[in-house]
Amino acid sequence: DGGITQSPKYLFRKEGQNVTLSCEQNLNHDAMYWYRQDPGQGLRLIYYSQIVNDFQKGDIAEGYSVSREKKESFPLTVTSAQKNPTAFYLCASSRGQAPTEAFFGQGTRLTVV
Amino acid sequence: AQSVTQLGSHVSVSEGALVLLRCNYSSSVPPYLFWYVQYPNQGLQLLLKYTSAATLVKGINDFEAEFKKSETSFHLTKPSAHMSDAAEYFCAVKDNAGNMLTFGGGTRLMVKP
Numbered sequence: 001d002g003g004i005t006q007s008p009k010y011l012f013r014k015e016g017q018n019v020t021l022s023c024e025q026n027l028n029h030d031a032m033y034w035y036r037q038d039p040g041q042g043l044r045l046i047y048y049s050q051i052v053n054d055f056q057k058g059d060i061a062e063g064y065s066v067s068r069e070k071k072e073s074f075p076l077t078v079t080s081a082q083k084n085p086t087a088f089y090l091c092a093s094s095r096g097q098a099p100t101e102a103f104f105g106q107g108t109r110l111t112v113v
Numbered sequence: 114a115q116s117v118t119q120l121g122s123h124v125s126v127s128e129g130a131l132v133l134l135r136c137n138y139s140s141s142v143p144p145y146l147f148w149y150v151q152y153p154n155q156g157l158q159l160l161l162k163y164t165s166a167a168t169l170v171k172g173i174n175d176f177e178a179e180f181k182k183s184e185t186s187f188h189l190t191k192p193s194a195h196m197s198d199a200a201e202y203f204c205a206v207k208d209n210a211g212n213m214l215t216f217g218g219g220t221r222l223m224v225k226p
Contacts, residue, residue, distance in 0.1 A: 004156075033213070040122060042203065042218040043157075058213075090156055092214075099145035099164035099207065102214055104156035 002027045006091050006105035012113050013078070013085065021076045021108045023091035029103070031096035032074035036060060037088040037107075046089075049074055050096055078110065086112050115140040117206050119217035127225045132191040134220045136178075136204030139185060146187040147205040147214065148178055157203060163187060174198070199224045 004025045013019045025032065031050045035043040045058030049068040063082025068074055074093075078085045088109050092102040120135040138144055145164050149157040161172025168180045178189045187204060201221045205214040 006156075035216075040218065043216040045213060048213060088154075092157075099162065101147055101159050101162055104149075104158070106156045107154065109154065 004091060004093055004103055004105035006089075006108050008108060009106065011108055011110045013110060015112055016080045018077055018079050019110065021078070021089055021091075021110070023074045023076065023105060025072055025074075025093045025103075027093055027103060028071070029093035029095055030071070031094045031102075032068070033092045033094075033102065034058075034064070034066065034074070034076045035090045035092065037090060043090065046076065085110055115144060115206050115208055115215050117204050117215055117217035119202075119204050119220050121220055122218060123221045123223065125223040125225060126194045128196055129193050132176075132189070132194045132198065132222065134189040134202050134204075134222065136187045136189065136217060137185055138187065138204075138206045140206060140208055142208050143182070145207045146178075146180060147207070148172065148176070148187075148189050149203045149205065151201045151203065151219075153200075160189070160202075194222075194224045196224050196226065198222060 007022045033048045034046040044060050047066040049055035065077045090107045091105040094100050094102040116139045118137045147162045148160040151157045160176050161170045163170050163180045171177045176191045201219050203219050204217040
C-alpha cells in the first residue's frame with residue numbers, strides 16, 4: 001500500500017540533544033513537508049522540499065534542519081537550538097502541483113524530558 | 114499572503130444535529146480549498162477539496178462544503194452528526210501559484226449523546 005510512514009511514533013529527548021524524526025513516502029511525490037502542531041495553534045510549516053536536494057524554510061524553521069537526498073525520504077532534525085521542541089510533528093507529501101492535496105503521516109510526538 | 118480563519122475553536126452539537134464548521138480565507142487569487150479531519154494522536158485525513166469545478170463539494174462520511182467567493186468562505190456541513198464525527202477539523206488553502214498548504218487554527222467538534 002502507498003503511504004507515508006513516520007517513525008518513531010513517540011520520542012523522548014533530553015535537553016541539549018539533537019534528535020532526528022524519520023519520514024518516508026512511497027507515493028512517488030515530488031513535494032514533502034514538515035509541520036509542527038501545538039494545542040490551539042493549528043499546523044505551522046517548518047520546512048518543505050519541492051524536489052530532491054532542495055528545500056526551503058517555512059514559518060518556524062529556527063532550531064530545525066532537514067535534508068532531501070532521496071525523493072522518498074525527508075528527515076527532520078530537531079537541534080538543541082530549538083528551545084521548546086515538545087510538540088506533535090507531522091510529515092506530508094504531495095504531487096507538488098496545485099490543486100493536489102497533501103497526504104499526511106501518522107505523526108511523531110516528541111517530548112523533552 | 115494567503116490565510117485561513119476558522120471561527121470557533123470548539124463546537125458542540127448533539128448527536129443527529131446539523132454540523133456547521135466555519136472557514137474563511139483570504140487570497141489574492143482564486144484558491145484551492147481543503148478540509149481535513151484529525152483523530153487524536155493521528156495524522157490528517159482529507160475530507161474534501163474545492164478545485165474550481167462545482168462550488169458545492171461532497172466528501173466522505175456525508176460531509177460537504179460550499180465555496181462562496183463573495184463571502185470568501187468554505188464552510189463544512191453535515192446534516193446529522195454521529196458520535197464518530199468527534200475530532201478536530203482543519204480548513205486549508207493553497208493558491209494556484211504555490212505548492213504549500215496554509216492551515217487554519219482548527220475546530221474541535223464534540224458530539225453529545
